[in-house]
Amino acid sequence: MRAIFAGTPEFAATALKALLAAGHDIPLVLTRPDRPAGRGMKPRMSPVKKVALDRGLALAQPDNLKTDESCYPIARAGADVMVVAAYGLILPRAVLDLPRLGCVNIHASLLPRWRGAAPIQRAIEAGDTETGITLMQMDAGLDTGAILSRAPLPILATDTMASLHDRLAELGAREIVALLPRLAAGRVIAQPQDPKLASYANKIGREEARLDWSLPAAALARRIRAFNPFPGATARLHGEPLKIWQARSVTGQGKPGDVLVVDRDCFTVACGEGALAIQEVQRAGGRRQPVATFLAGHVLRVGDRLL
Numbered sequence: 001m002r003a004i005f006a007g008t009p010e011f012a013a014t015a016l017k018a019l020l021a022a023g024h025d026i027p028l029v030l031t032r033p034d035r036p037a038g039r040g041m042k043p044r045m046s047p048v049k050k051v052a053l054d055r056g057l058a059l060a061q062p063d064n065l066k067t068d069e070s071c072y073p074i075a076r077a078g079a080d081v082m083v084v085a086a087y088g089l090i091l092p093r094a095v096l097d098l099p100r101l102g103c104v105n106i107h108a109s110l111l112p113r114w115r116g117a118a119p120i121q122r123a124i125e126a127g128d129t130e131t132g133i134t135l136m137q138m139d140a141g142l143d144t145g146a147i148l149s150r151a152p153l154p155i156l157a158t159d160t161m162a163s164l165h166d167r168l169a170e171l172g173a174r175e176i177v178a179l180l181p182r183l184a185a186g187r188v189i190a191q192p193q194d195p196k197l198a199s200y201a202n203k204i205g206r207e208e209a210r211l212d213w214s215l216p217a218a219a220l221a222r223r224i225r226a227f228n229p230f231p232g233a234t235a236r237l238h239g240e241p242l243k244i245w246q247a248r249s250v251t252g253q254g255k256p257g258d259v260l261v262v263d264r265d266c267f268t269v270a271c272g273e274g275a276l277a278i279q280e281v282q283r284a285g286g287r288r289q290p291v292a293t294f295l296a297g298h299v300l301r302v303g304d305r306l307l
Contacts, residue, residue, distance in 0.1 A: 004082040006030035012085035013047035018173035027077040103138040106172040112198040115143035122201035124226035146190035160228040213256035217249040217274035236307040246280035259304045
């Protein structure tokens with residue numbers, strides 16, 4: 001098929017590479033403008049842009065799609081379909097109607113559960129045991145379009161946002177490659193979503209990263225996994241910020257935030273219910289490290305307190 005591709009992060013780049021490998025004609029790639037990143041805040045191209053440049057594909061990076069000028073390359077491409085994956089811009093009705101078969105979104109949840117910006121993180125945080133990929137016929141709403149296909153994927157007890165993201169990206173790439181020939185042949189029946197079953201995955205804010213030790217340990221362990229690698233769960237120890245990258249829920253009782261046990265390879269902190277055995281941390285300005293390494297250079301005693 002002749003397919004425009006719109007996406008920005010690595011999740012989208014995985015799908016773009018799969019479409020190219022399957023032999024689809026990609027006349028145009030849309031991605032977000034380069035953004036300042038890193039310590040030097042230098043402009044950094046998106047993973048999708050890197051793929052497009054490496055493959056010699058036509059590329060556009062509009063700030064928005066509200067003007068005739070920004071939409072002209074899309075209209076000129078004469079595509080059968082537009083594939084959208086974590087693009088980051090709202091597609092107005094004028095754009096949605098341009099491709100002959102409309103716009104298909106690769107969404108990282110089993111819609112209508114977890115519509116919105118952070119479906120992977122929210123699924124882990126909520127304790128879901130299953131997520132998946134939904135291919136959706138886009139409309140003017142927020143992830144409200146009809147479902148073209150759904151593919152489930154179990155959430156493992158050890159999954160972080162990073163590990164689940166990578167598995168979902170591969171699944172999404174396989175699903176879109178499988179769907180397009182069926183879509184072209186008219187063999188796909190779109191199923192409307194049930195709005196009564198909808199839930200929303202709001203964007204992750206940095207203010208959510210601070211751990212509240214009055215919560216149950218199981219909830220905090222899920223949040224740590226959900227926020228790994230961004231924004232990273234945080235606490236304060238001895239007045240200094242400390243990121244917590246890996247922890248598990250264990251039995252224990254005490255004043256929330258108090259250190260109950262200091263072992264060679266972990267330390268245990270009391271929570272509102274149970275306790276959290278912390279296994280990997282990062283001090284401000286330092287690198288992620290196992291707790292055994294952290295304790296070799298940092299004095300921590302039973303009774304110390306995390307805030």
